[in-house]
Amino acid sequence: MSDGLPAGVERHTFDGTDRLATRGDPVYGEPTDGDWRAWNPTRSKLGAMLELEMDIGLEGGDEETVLYLGAASGTTVSHVADFAGPTYAVEFAARPARDLLETAASRPRLFPLLADARKPATYAHVVESNVDAIVQDVATRGQARVALENRRFLADDGRLLLAVKARSEDVTRDPEDVFADVRAELEAEYEILETRRLEQYHADHLGVVARPQSR
């Protein structure tokens, strides 16, 4: 689309404001406009990346496959499943996974998995190879490591859409230093296309768009 949004993501007007929206069952009490439901960028890092007009390189549509790491209760992943095709949602904590199940119940191409994103071997027998995008939002130390470990799932022309949370790496260090380290570590296997601070919506987060290094 001309505005750089994937097909299936549109701007709609809710209560007089223009907001991102996707089509699907409401999940967390978000405002709706017919089939369309608002995508709240302050609750979703991918939503924030889209609001900030980062080029996430997704087109949308049933053919596009996504691996989502750190799905939590399914807020963001529900929107992803609305506009993309088969979507694998990995979450490690049991409590949010319960809400994720609710979200997935009305989305036949959303596959919830209770697994640790740091151990891809525990879900590589389920998640297919060559996915078009990995969306990563895990609040754990070693976020770059997680991205590198999960490189195996990504197609060579796929995209890594990563939200780095500085406080998860080290609460005491300057976020810029943490981001610099993460970028450096990522470059072992990824080519970074764009980075932006998500400050406006999420404190101390960096949005990263990257693609695998050509080898």
Place this chain on the structure above:
Amino acid sequence: MTDSAARTAGWFADIDPDEFDGLDDRDAGDARDARDGSTVVTAIREGQTETPQDWPALAVDDEFADDEAAYYDRLHDATMAATRAAVTEREAADDRQLVHAVRAMDDCERTANELAERLAEWAGTVDPDAGTGVSFARELARGDHELESESEPITSLAERVVDLADEAAELREFVERQTPTIAPNLAALAGPVLAARLISLAGGLEDVAKKPSGTIQVLGAEDALFAHLRGHAPSPKHGLIYVHDAVRGTHPDERGSAARAVAGKLSIAARVDHYSGERKPELEAELAERIETIQARTAEDDDRGDSGGETDE
């Protein structure tokens, strides 16, 4: 990897497509039934392989599904059932297990200490050099200390004391390992054992999450609290959380403030753990900062040599 080897690594390799009829029924009906060891659930939960493959295409080749759409339908049913089973299992069990473990740990420790006291009394009657406590029981049981007049029942009692103390130590390890998986934020902020005690005293993680922080502040000080409510005692400043370094390490004049700050952050941590489960490392930094401010007050007072100032309760 050869094609056939690749195929056997997929989750669907050993699954008879007929199994899905049963899965559908369970999905629609009683979710608890999905917890049995049905092969589909086990295959998703316990399977492992290093390298992902184009599973949808392989499954169609393998005649596991007629086409990719049918494959994805099955995958949805399978992952829903497996994840539901895993979630139910993890959630139902964990905080109850922890409550029992921490109570058993306390019982073992208390009993070991009581028996060690009894042992010291008894051993003292046959040997003036007898020591005290669990450490003395260990010496006796290992034979490092010979009683002046050998007594079979005393040595046997010493062995029981050592066993109980060891059991308590193992339970403590279990608690230290389990608490962070059940309540990661609470465990990080309070330390795993204190976190487990709070959960145990409140009755469960949900109960901690639902209590106001003022209640968490005085959990474990019920006697003092009710004495206060009856009107003949000052309000307790802290209960169990007294053992927290931030409370104990603060000058007595400011412990009320410190306890209030700790209880506030602990209640936030418990709520995050119960309602979201996400790790929030910033809570620790916030608490450390707050405690530093509180402790700085007494440092300033000491400098000025003036003991007046704000009162807490």
